[in-house]
Amino acid sequence: MPLSPATRFAVAPMIDWTDRHCRFFHRQLTSRALLYTEMVVADAVIHGDRERLLGFDGAEHPVALQLGGSDPEKLARAARIGAAFGYDEINLNVGCPSDRVQSGAFGACLMREPALVGDCLQAMGEAVDVPVTVKCRIGVDEQDPEPALDDLADAAVRAGVAGIWVHARKAWLQGLSPKENRDIPPLDYERVFRLKARLPPKVFVGINGGLSTVDAAVACLDRVDGVMMGRGAYQVPGQLAEIDARIYGDSAPAVDLPAVVATMADYAERHIAAGGRLVHVARHMTGLFTGLPGARRWRQTLSEAGSRRDAGPELFAEALSFVDLDAEPRAA
Template sequence: MSLDRHRLAVAPMMEWTDRHCRFFLRLISPRTYLYTEMVTADAVIHGDRERLLGFDQSEHPVALQLGGSDPERLSEAARIGEGFGYEEINLNIGCPSDRVQSGRFGACLMAEPLLVADCVSAMGKAVSVPVTVKCRIGIDDQDTEESLDRFIDTVADAGCESFFVHARKAWLEGLSPKENRDIPPLDYERVYRLKARRPELEIVINGGIATVADAQSHLGHVDGVMLGRAAYHDPYVLAEAEQALFDPAGEQPSRVEILERFLPYAESQLSKGIRLQQLTRHLLGLFHGRPKARAYRRLIAERAHLDGAGLEVLEDAIAMMRDADATAAVAAE
């Protein structure tokens, strides 16, 4: 196993990292590892598989994240996911929402390492691709030193070699999922100690990482970094990270070039009946911090949702931002 396979990754995010988002992010960064939204094992087994699991081949490398706690169902869902072409199956042991807890999966399983180990073992026997785990450093009143070590050791003994560790506890009672993203303090040092104690495992850190400088700092201690909301709200950070972490001599595409490259995909999706707004909602942060970024967002927000909205919306956005870039370049001379 390569210990830098996930040197840079984008976290699975419910209602955000769908297939359209992942295609867009792949245009920005060829090497960033991408993840689906979490899909429950039952949904994979009984639901509309093409809608839930379908993806464009250009998204590789891409992994399927599953939620569940039944080893048999998870192993069946993993087999199905491998059959669709995903090159990794990730098990969610980090989501703190009430709905997830009521289904006995997500972060509440941090308290049941033996069950997680059974799930990982069953999935590993069912597929030939890697099975990985995304977890927290602990939940509620757990001692993060003892409980995290026990969890990692137990699950690693079942065959898992790669862990994505969100460096916050999850509080399952008293905090909402949104509050669980911000209120529990980050403890990066705890993740560093885990890597130092288990150097043979691939440890990827997640939580509050927003800049290339942040990523580079963490990479001095762990094998990879996983960006979440920062990569969604300011996706061009992935182009900067691509250059810094993988290709220092390379030239990254401009924001306008990325939008132009998205046009053929948008055209193909529109021809399948997908509404433009389903595509453009992922593009709003592309010009974050750039001149006319607000006007760009307004143009898309006001027009993409309208019935019959088509490529002309994106073409007008491209023209506007190309002019903005030209004006900024002249001003800089």
């Protein structure tokens, strides 16, 4: 099944960060970008609390579910469940280097098993009527990225995958922590560009890794079909307000950030009424005004006062009062 035009820009799946509250917040800043869940293990989807793991607000569309696993049958079952929840795309993680995925023989470990990845993707694709994609690295450990990435991509294409997202770094499963794997292995964008040039034009190839600004994302779009931003989108979310115009060519009015804060206050109020806490929402918003005078007070207020058990949505208005919205933004 073909991918939606939304895939031209995506916010990456990030464990502990891109939960439903984060995605709802990001959606207030861009109506067009594709948003991703955190990685959810197939076994958890099958046997766990599905509403807690998979539930999302309809405003989040278009939104993709990322699954972790290496058993084709289980991944097919989990993909079917995710599609029934209304996700617009199902993605297989072949890039996460954490200890958890190594012990479970999935994530980046699967770079060594392209035939199994193909089997997983084929089973997932046959189980659902939404696009199935894969997100991988250029290789792991001592692999040569030239044959390693080609072998993985070719297996995915044979399986009928709708798109391939490539984090343009190796994953070092031996010797580097998951955090170090996000920074230390050198970026190799040219390797991803060569993959795109080699594959048939109809095969979607998107790039991820180190793209921390919209300028950097735009610069890649003449070489690949889509760009995926991770920490840059999370840590400086205000730049997502540029996406609809700069990536998709929309001419809608500029995003009204105080209105976004008001929307999030209403959202937080509903979340608290349902038994949640303000911090679950506020923690994703601390970088919203990065570069403006008062951004530090905004961040401190949400981080410190927002963590109190009795904190309420009125805290957003208090924190906003410290921000000089009329000032010219400084470089982040």
